[in-house]
Amino acid sequence: MSYMPAALPLTQPDAALAACCSPVTAGIVSDEAATTLARMFKALGDPTRVKLLSLIAASAGGEACVCDLTDPAGLSQPTISHHMKVLADAGLITREQRGKWAYFSLAPQVLGSLAGALTPTAG
């Protein structure tokens, strides 16, 4: 329930079923659902964050810490930290503190749900 943001399919206001099909292209989305979806898409609406997601996904074990990302992204540590917070707040990544390091991983179910919201209804 924590990584299942709400009404993902841009379709029926009830949603909650989300996850797989019937997206933006099926019905009129509620204001709430539109806001939730937009917040997640907005988190993806920055080249740096897209690259960060990609870097995390490509890392060993599917997780990475901030120090792994600053160099490839070519940005300062506070900036990376900021972007990670945006992605985490949107539910697209998760954070796990382990010793001194904070490890970030993708939230595949959320990303899959977002994809479902974009997939046109087959018909």
Add this chain to the structure above:
Amino acid sequence: MSYMPAALPLTQPDAALAACCSPVTAGIVSDEAATTLARMFKALGDPTRVKLLSLIAASAGGEACVCDLTDPAGLSQPTISHHMKVLADAGLITREQRGKWAYFSLAPQVLGSLAGALTPTAG
């Protein structure tokens, strides 16, 4: 080629195959691909635009003109026009002038490609 923006899967820099699978979660995306993807996601990163897409999709014939959208969106005509331009520039909708009216439709293939960029690699 007009509605196939570039390297959608947030994976291999070559991309171009895009469309269906191997997304953000498969490899390190190139700077170009990240920028292209981010521009499209950014267009989706506003509640109003999400709702507009949904309204278009739910309209008869899968198309709508600006005057159909101002009331449901609760915004002024110039603002709707602005959002339509953002969506069109991102390639998410298409515009067709017919008499006095401009009809907007979704670009399902682009939306599908975007969804593909989000779908985790199965395995």
Add this chain to the structure above:
DNA sequence: TCCTCACATTGACAAACATCGATGGGAGCA
């Protein structure tokens, strides 16, 4: 020709955003 309607463009403005340097707060090690 003139008027009306649908839409785009312009100009303006407040809000949000991306980025950085500087600082703070824990965790581990000596």
Add this chain to the structure above:
DNA sequence: TGCTCCCATCGATGTTTGTCAATGTGAGGA
């Protein structure tokens, strides 16, 4: 206890964005 390292937060700054009123443009009808 001190020191170092990783990361988050703060404050500042320049840029982008969402919105509207006003105006421009082009098509159709009287």
